[in-house]
Amino acid sequence: MILEVAILEVKPDLTEEFEAAFKTASTIIASMPGYISHELQRCLETTNRYILLVRWQQLEDHTIGFRQSPKYQEWRSLLHHFYDPFPVVEHYESVLFNS
Structure with a gap:
């Protein structure tokens, strides 16, 4: 499993x-x-x-499957104008899990 992490700075007057x-x-x-x-x-x-946390089966499910899909363009048009600055997105894999 891959964890996508993005810190989203939304323009203050547009949070709702x-x-x-x-x-x-x-x-x-x-x-x-x-x-x-x-x-x-x-x-x-x-x-x-x-903070946005998305769990994917594989890295490519996000970087290729989602980001190169027509649906990503719809996602982008819905959300990207809210960010200032534009978020950095990183991917993580589990090293240790303790519940």
């Missing part, structure tokens, strides 16, 4: 609109091959900062 658009965009990403799950969390200290 962003959250509404993200609900719509969630159905797009959830329909992609290799998708496992995702969550969006809002920062308590900086209320216009969010």
Whole structure:
């Protein structure tokens, strides 16, 4: 499993609109091959900062399957105008898991 991590800095006056658009965009990403799950969390200290965590079966499910799909263009048009600056997206693999 691969964990995609993105810190999203949303323009402060657009957080409610962003959250509404993200609900719509969630159905797009959830329909992609290799998708496992995702969550969006809002920062308590900086209320216009969010963290997006997406679990994929393989790295290529995100970097090729999603990002090179027509559905990514729809995702982009729904969400990318909310960010300032544009987020850095990184991918992680598990080293240790303890529950």
